[in-house]
Amino acid sequence: MPEPQEAKSSALLDKAREEIRDLVQDLKKPQETQLWKSIFRVKHDRTEPRTRALGVLANVFLHLHPARINRDAVRYSYTWGMGGISFYLFLVLTFTGVLLMFYYHPTKVQAFRDILYLEHDVPFGKLLRNMHRWAAHLMVIGVWLHMFRVVLTGSYKKPREFNWCVGVILLVLTLLLSFTGYLLPDDQLGFWAVTVGTNMARATPLLGHEGPLGPELGMTPFNDVRFALLGGSIVDANALLRAYIWHCIAIPLIAATFMGVHFWRVRKDGGISGPSPVMLESEMKPVRKLR
Amino acid sequence: MDWAQVWEIVSLPDNIPIVAIAVLVPFYTWYAARQARATDRLIAQLEADPQMAKTHHRKIHPFRPGWARELPVWPYLLRIEFLAALVVTLILMVWSITLNAPLEEPANPNHTMNPSKAPWYFVGLQEMLVYFDPWFAGVVLPTLIIVGLMVFPYVDTNPLGTGYYTIRQRRVALAGFGIGFFIWLALVFIGTFVRGPGWMWFWPGQTWDHTRVVYEVNRNLPDLFGITNAWLQAILGIIAIAVFYAGSAWGIHKLVTRSELDRKIYERTSLTQYVVFQFFAITILVGLPAKMLLRLLFRIKYVLVTPWLNV
Numbered sequence: 296m297p298e299p300q301e302a303k304s305s306a307l308l309d310k311a312r313e314e315i316r317d318l319v320q321d322l323k324k325p326q327e328t329q330l331w332k333s334i335f336r337v338k339h340d341r342t343e344p345r346t347r348a349l350g351v352l353a354n355v356f357l358h359l360h361p362a363r364i365n366r367d368a369v370r371y372s373y374t375w376g377m378g379g380i381s382f383y384l385f386l387v388l389t390f391t392g393v394l395l396m397f398y399y400h401p402t403k404v405q406a407f408r409d410i411l412y413l414e415h416d417v418p419f420g421k422l423l424r425n426m427h428r429w430a431a432h433l434m435v436i437g438v439w440l441h442m443f444r445v446v447l448t449g450s451y452k453k454p455r456e457f458n459w460c461v462g463v464i465l466l467v468l469t470l471l472l473s474f475t476g477y478l479l480p481d482d483q484l485g486f487w488a489v490t491v492g493t494n495m496a497r498a499t500p501l502l503g504h505e506g507p508l509g510p511e512l513g514m515t516p517f518n519d520v521r522f523a524l525l526g527g528s529i530v531d532a533n534a535l536l537r538a539y540i541w542h543c544i545a546i547p548l549i550a551a552t553f554m555g556v557h558f559w560r561v562r563k564d565g566g567i568s569g570p571s572p573v574m575l576e577s578e579m580k581p582v583r584k585l586r
Numbered sequence: 587m588d589w590a591q592v593w594e595i596v597s598l599p600d601n602i603p604i605v606a607i608a609v610l611v612p613f614y615t616w617y618a619a620r621q622a623r624a625t626d627r628l629i630a631q632l633e634a635d636p637q638m639a640k641t642h643h644r645k646i647h648p649f650r651p652g653w654a655r656e657l658p659v660w661p662y663l664l665r666i667e668f669l670a671a672l673v674v675t676l677i678l679m680v681w682s683i684t685l686n687a688p689l690e691e692p693a694n695p696n697h698t699m700n701p702s703k704a705p706w707y708f709v710g711l712q713e714m715l716v717y718f719d720p721w722f723a724g725v726v727l728p729t730l731i732i733v734g735l736m737v738f739p740y741v742d743t744n745p746l747g748t749g750y751y752t753i754r755q756r757r758v759a760l761a762g763f764g765i766g767f768f769i770w771l772a773l774v775f776i777g778t779f780v781r782g783p784g785w786m787w788f789w790p791g792q793t794w795d796h797t798r799v800v801y802e803v804n805r806n807l808p809d810l811f812g813i814t815n816a817w818l819q820a821i822l823g824i825i826a827i828a829v830f831y832a833g834s835a836w837g838i839h840k841l842v843t844r845s846e847l848d849r850k851i852y853e854r855t856s857l858t859q860y861v862v863f864q865f866f867a868i869t870i871l872v873g874l875p876a877k878m879l880l881r882l883l884f885r886i887k888y889v890l891v892t893p894w895l896n897v
C-alpha cells in the first residue's frame with residue numbers, strides 16, 4: 296500500500312519546504328527572529344527616535360552614553376576625542392597584553408628569552424609586541440592631551456572638580472602602568488631605567504634609608520620603601536615578579552575601576568561640559584559665601 | 587654640527603613619542619587658540635550689545651531657531667567614536683609595522699648603561715635630580731605636582747569659562763597651567779635631547795663624548811658669603827628662602843590682580859584658597875625654574891644647607 300506513505304512523505308516535504316521559506320524570510324529580516332530579539336531585547340526602528348534611544352540605553356556596552364547629547368558636543372573640535380581615544384587604547388593594551396602573557400614567564404631565566412622568542416618565532420609576535428609598546432606611548436600622549444583639553448575648556452570647574460581628581464589618579468595610574476611594563480623584557484634599558492627610578496625611593500623622607508630622618512627611624516636598605524617595591528635590595532628576580540603582578544593584574548584592575556567611576560561621573564555631572572553658551576562678565580553673580 | 591648624533595637620538599624608537607609631542611602639542615594649542623579667539627570675539631560683541639546678548643544662542647557654532655538642541659547618540663556620536671577607533675587602529679598598525687620596539691642586551695647589573703635614562707615620561711623627574719636632592723626631586727616634588735593638580739579646581743574660583751574655549755575670561759588659570767605644562771615638557775626635552783653620557787649637558791648636534799670630564803665646581807649659597815658655621819648657614823638659607831617666597835608672592839599677587847575681572851575673581855577667593863594657590867604657584871611655577879637657573883647659570887647647588895637636608 297504505497298498511497299499513505301507517499302502522502303506522509305509529501306507532507307513532511309511540504310513542511311520542510313515551508314520552513315526553508317521561513318528561514319529565507321528570516322534571513323531577509325533577521326530582526327524579526329526569536330534569536331535576534333532575545334539578544335537585543337528592544338526593537339530597532341530607524342524612523343522612531345524612541346527606539347533609537349532604547350538601542351543605546353538597553354545595551355550594556357553603550358549604556359554609559361546618554362541617549363541624546365548636546366548637538367555641538369559631537370564635534371571633534373570640542374573634546375578632540377582624547378578621553379575616548381585613551382580608553383580605546385586601554386582596551387587595545389588589555390587585548391594585546393593578554394596575548395603577550397601567553398608567551399611570557401616573569402622569571403630571570405626565561406623573561407628575556409621569551410621576548411626573543413616572541414620577536415623571532417611566534418607568528419605575528421613582533422607585531423604584537425610593537426603594538427603593545429606603541430599603544431602604551433600613545434595612551435600617555437592621549438591622556439596628556441585629554442587633560443590639556445579639559446583645562447582649556449574649563450571643564451574641571453563646578454560640578455566636575457571631583458571627576459578632575461579621579462582623572463589625575465588615572466594619569467598617575469597610566470604612568471605607573473607604563474613604568475612597571477618597562478622592566479618586563481628584562482633588558483638593559485628596562486633594568487637601568489627601573490634602577491634609576493627606584494633609587495629615588497631610597498631617599499623618601501622618613502621611609503627611605505637615605506632620606507631625611509630615615510636612618511633616625513631605623514630604615515636600612517633591607518626594610519625601607521625601596522625594599523618593599525623591589526622585594527629585595529637590588530632589582531632582581533623578586534622585582535621582576537612584583538613588576539609583573541602590578542603591571543598585569545593590580546594596576547589594570549585599579550585603573551579599570553577608576554575609569555568606571557570617571558565615566559559614571561561624566562554622566563552624573565550633567566554630561567559633557569560643553570560647548571556651552573558663553574557667560575558674560577557682566578552676568579557674574581555677586582560674591583557668595585562658600586557652601 | 588653632528589647631524590649623525592642628532593639623528594641617532596631623534597630616531598631612537600622610544601624617542602618617537604617625544605617627536606610626536608613636539609608636533610601634537612603645538613597643533614592642539616593652535617587649534618584651541620583659534621576657537622578661543624572666535625569665542626572671545628563673540629564675548630566682546632555680546633558685552634558691547636546687551637540686546638544681542640538676550641537673543642543670541644551664544645556659541646561660535648551655527649544655530650538656527652527650530653534646530654534640535656540635542657542629537658541622538660546613535661548614530662551621531664557612535665559613528666564618530668567608531669571612526670576614531672578605526673583611525674587610531676590604523677595609525678597604530680602602521681607604526682607597529684614600520685618601527686620595532688627596542689630590545690637591548692639582557693639586563694646586566696655589572697654593566698652600567700651610560701647614559702641610563704628613565705622612560706621619556708619620567709625623564710623630567712630624572713632631570714630634576716640635577717637641581718634637587720633625590721628626596722625632593724623624586725618624592726616630594728612628584729607628590730606636590732599630583733596634589734597641586736588635584737587642588738587646581740578648588741582654588742580656581744572664576745565662574746566664567748566653563749565649557750568653552752576662551753582666553754580673555756581665564757587668563758590667570760590658563761597661564762598657571764600653561765607654565766606648568768611648559769616646564770614639564772621642557773624638562774622632558776632637556777632630559778632626552780640635551781643630556782648625554784654622565785648626564786652632562788651636550789647641545790643638540792654636539793657629539794656625545796664619553797670621555798669628557800667637566801671640572802665644574804658647584805657652590806652653595808652660604809659659601810658665596812664665606813659662612814662656614816652650620817647654624818649661620820641654616821639661618822641664611824631659611825632667610826633666603828623666606829625672602830624668595832615673599833618676593834614671589836608679591837609679584838604673583840600683582841599679576842593676578844591686574845585687570846578688573848581678575849580683581850573680581852580675587853574677591854571671591856577665600857584666604858585658604860588663596861594661600862594654597864600661592865604656595866603651589868611659588869613652589870612649582872616659580873621656584874623650580876628659579877632653582878634651575880641658579881644651578882645652570884651660577885653653579886649654585888644648595889640654597890639651604892643643614893646637617894639633615896639640603897635644598
Ligand code: HEM
Binds near residue numbers: 460463
Ligand atoms: C586613563 C585615562 C583617562 C580616560 C580613559 C578618560 C576618559 C574620559 C572620557 C571618555 C571623557 C568624556 C569626554 C572626552 O572624551 O573628553 C572624559 C571626561 C573628563 N575627563 Fe577624563 N579620562 C582619563 C584621564 C583624565 C585626566 C588625566 C583628567 C584630568 C586631570 C581627566 C578629567 C576629565 C574631566 C574633568 C572630564 C569631564 C570633561 C567635560 O565634561 O568636558 N580625565 N574622560
